[in-house]
Amino acid sequence: MKIFSAEQLYEADKVTVEKQQITSEALMERAGIQIFNWLHQRLNGAPVPIRIFCGIGNNGGDGLVVGRMLIEHGYNVIVYVVNCSDKRSKNFLLNYDRIKNVTKKWPILMKGEDDFPEINAEDIIVDAIFGIGLNRCPGGWVKKLIQYLNESSAFKLAIDIPSGLYPNAPLEDTEAVLKANHTLTFQTPKLAFFLPETAPYASNFDAFEIGLDIEFLQTTEPLAQLIGKLEAQRFYRPREKFDHKGTYGHALIVAGSYGKIGAAVLSTTAAFRIGAGMVTAFVPKCGYSILQTTVPEAMVVTDSENDYLTQLSIEFEPSAMGIGMGIGKKEATVKALDGILKSKKDIPMVLDADALNILSEKKSMLKLLPKNTILTPHPGELKRLIGDWKNDYDKLEKTRQFSEKYEVIVIIKGAYTVTVYGEKLYINTTGNPGMGTAGSGDALCGVITGLLSQGYDPLLASVFGVYMHGRAGDIAAGQLGYEAVMTGDVIDNLSEAYLDLFARQEPSTTEPDEKK
Numbered sequence: 001m002k003i004f005s006a007e008q009l010y011e012a013d014k015v016t017v018e019k020q021q022i023t024s025e026a027l028m029e030r031a032g033i034q035i036f037n038w039l040h041q042r043l044n045g046a047p048v049p050i051r052i053f054c055g056i057g058n059n060g061g062d063g064l065v066v067g068r069m070l071i072e073h074g075y076n077v078i079v080y081v082v083n084c085s086d087k088r089s090k091n092f093l094l095n096y097d098r099i100k101n102v103t104k105k106w107p108i109l110m111k112g113e114d115d116f117p118e119i120n121a122e123d124i125i126v127d128a129i130f131g132i133g134l135n136r137c138p139g140g141w142v143k144k145l146i147q148y149l150n151e152s153s154a155f156k157l158a159i160d161i162p163s164g165l166y167p168n169a170p171l172e173d174t175e176a177v178l179k180a181n182h183t184l185t186f187q188t189p190k191l192a193f194f195l196p197e198t199a200p201y202a203s204n205f206d207a208f209e210i211g212l213d214i215e216f217l218q219t220t221e222p223l224a225q226l227i228g229k230l231e232a233q234r235f236y237r238p239r240e241k242f243d244h245k246g247t248y249g250h251a252l253i254v255a256g257s258y259g260k261i262g263a264a265v266l267s268t269t270a271a272f273r274i275g276a277g278m279v280t281a282f283v284p285k286c287g288y289s290i291l292q293t294t295v296p297e298a299m300v301v302t303d304s305e306n307d308y309l310t311q312l313s314i315e316f317e318p319s320a321m322g323i324g325m326g327i328g329k330k331e332a333t334v335k336a337l338d339g340i341l342k343s344k345k346d347i348p349m350v351l352d353a354d355a356l357n358i359l360s361e362k363k364s365m366l367k368l369l370p371k372n373t374i375l376t377p378h379p380g381e382l383k384r385l386i387g388d389w390k391n392d393y394d395k396l397e398k399t400r401q402f403s404e405k406y407e408v409i410v411i412i413k414g415a416y417t418v419t420v421y422g423e424k425l426y427i428n429t430t431g432n433p434g435m436g437t438a439g440s441g442d443a444l445c446g447v448i449t450g451l452l453s454q455g456y457d458p459l460l461a462s463v464f465g466v467y468m469h470g471r472a473g474d475i476a477a478g479q480l481g482y483e484a485v486m487t488g489d490v491i492d493n494l495s496e497a498y499l500d501l502f503a504r505q506e507p508s509t510t511e512p513d514e515k516k
C-alpha cells in the first residue's frame, strides 16, 4: 500500500472531482458514510452519548456528515463546533445546514474553556477538529480542549488523523495532540502513524478507500510503501521442480567471538530456515564444536585464532555473506572486516551489529562498501553511523542521504522497521514487542543473507526478509505470548511464515453474518 503526503492527497482529491465529475461534497459523503458504518456496526443502536467535536474545515465537515447519519439512525449525538476561527470551509457550511434539517439539537458553538462539556467515561468522543489541513500547532483554548479530551477516559475516535498531528511533518508540541484510541483514516494511512515519536497518537487505525482516482494513485510516487502480506506475496519466488541445493546458493555467515558464538548459531540457522541451499559459518576456533553440534546441516570453517576473528580464509565463493554478529571490535577483527570489504566486492552482503560499530569508528571504511550492501542498524547503531537527529523526519532524511552517498540499503530496525534505499522508503507492518529479545537482529541478518543467496536482489531480500522475520515473530508471539518469545522461536516459525503467505483465510465464526 502506498503512503501519500497531505499535498498528494489534496491533489488526488482535485483530480478525482474533475475526472469522476462529482462534487467535493459527494466525496465527503463517501468518506462520512464509512465512518458511520464503522460506528453503527459496533454500536448497533446503543444509546451511548456520542460527542462529535468538529473544526471549521473539511475535517469538521466529515464530523457533521457522520453526526447527521448517526442522528438519522436514532443515536444520541451531541455536535460541537470548535470555533478556532470565524472562517468556514464550503463543505463545512453545507453540512452544517444539512444537520440542522435532521435535528432540533443544533451544533453547540464552543468559543473557550467555559464551553467544555462534562464528559463521562462511557461516552464516545469523535475527533473531527483538525485533519490533514493542520498548518500550525494548536494553541490557546483549542490546545486546552485537546488536553481536556485526552484526560477523559471516554473512547476517542479520530477522523482521518488525530487532531494536532501533521500527516508528514514533525510534532511541535506533544501536549497539543489528541491521543486517539482508534483512527479511521481516508484512502491511505499517514506517514506519522508509523514513526516512533508520532505513532503512539494513532496506535490503532483502519484505512478506508474513498474512491480517489486510481490512475493518480497508481502513477504517483508515494512518500513510502507499506509492506503487508499482499506485497510480500508478490516478492516471493517460487521453487521449481528441478531446482537443487545449488540453485539456492551457498551463504556465508561471518560471526561470533568467545562468549558470543550463539550469534553465529542463530544467523546460520535463520539462513537455512529461509531457504539457503548451503550455509557455511566462519567463526573463531572456539565456535567449532558448538556450531557442528547445534547446526549439523552447516559447514564450519574456523579462524586461526581461538577467541575472535582475524582473517577470513575460505576455499569457495559464497553467493552471499552476512557479517558482524557478535564479532567484537578487536583491532585484528577490524582488519579482517577491512580485508573482506576489499576482496569480496562482487558478493552481495549484509552487515550487522559489530560490523556496523566498526564502520562507525572507522568511517573511511564506508567507501569500501560494495554497491547495494545492506546495513541493518537498530537506532543506537544508526546514530553511531549517521550522527544524532532532531526528530524522526530528520532521521529519515539523514538516512536517505547516507544511503545515496554510499549507495547502500539501510534497514532501520524497530517497530515498523523502515528500509531506506535512496529516495525510497519501505515500512514493514509485521513484528511485535516480543521480538525485543537477544539475538533477534542476528536472525534477521541470517534471513536476509539466506534470501540473497537464493538470488533475491538486495532490495527485495531486505524488504521481504524484514516482513518474513516479523511475521515469524508474530506467529511465535501468538503461540507463546510476547514475554516468552526467544529468538529460536522466531527462527522456528519462519516455516509457518512461508506457509501463511499463501494460506487461505479461514472464514471467521465470530463475525456477524451480514446476509442475515
Ligand SMILES: NC(=O)C1=CN([C@@H]2O[C@H](COP(=O)(O)OP(=O)(O)OC[C@H]3O[C@@H](n4cnc5c(N)ncnc54)[C@H](OP(=O)(O)O)[C@@H]3O)[C@@H](O)[C@H]2O)[C@@H](O)CC1
Pocket (backbone or CB within 6 Å): 009, 010, 012, 013, 027, 028, 031, 055, 056, 057, 058, 059, 060, 061, 062, 084, 085, 087, 089, 129, 130, 131, 132, 133, 134, 135, 136, 137, 138, 139, 142, 159, 160, 161, 186, 187, 210
Ligand atoms: N482529500 C481527501 O482525502 C479528503 C479529505 N477529507 C477531509 O478533509 C480534511 C482536510 O480538510 P481541510 O483541508 O479543510 O483542513 P482541516 O484539517 O479541516 O483544517 C483546516 C482548517 O483548520 C484551520 N487550522 C489549521 N491549523 C490550525 C490551528 N493550529 N489552529 C487553529 N486553526 C487551524 C485552518 O484555518 P486557517 O489556517 O485557514 O486559519 C482551516 O480552516 C481531511 O483531513 C479529511 O478529514 C474528506 O472530507 C474527503 C476527501
Ligand SMILES: Nc1ncnc2c1ncn2[C@@H]1O[C@H](COP(=O)(O)OP(=O)(O)O)[C@@H](O)[C@H]1O
Pocket (backbone or CB within 6 Å): 378, 413, 414, 415, 416, 417, 430, 431, 432, 433, 434, 435, 436, 437, 438, 439, 440, 441, 442, 443, 444, 469, 470
Ligand atoms: N516492538 C517491536 N516491534 C517490532 N519488531 C521489533 C520490536 N522490537 C524489536 N523488534 C525487531 O527485533 C529485531 C531486534 O534487533 P536487534 O536490536 O539488532 O537485536 P539483537 O541485537 O538482540 O540481535 C529487529 O529486527 C527489530 O525490528
Ligand SMILES: [K+]
Pocket (backbone or CB within 6 Å): 059, 127, 128, 129, 130, 131, 158, 159, 160, 161, 162, 163
Ligand atoms: K481529526
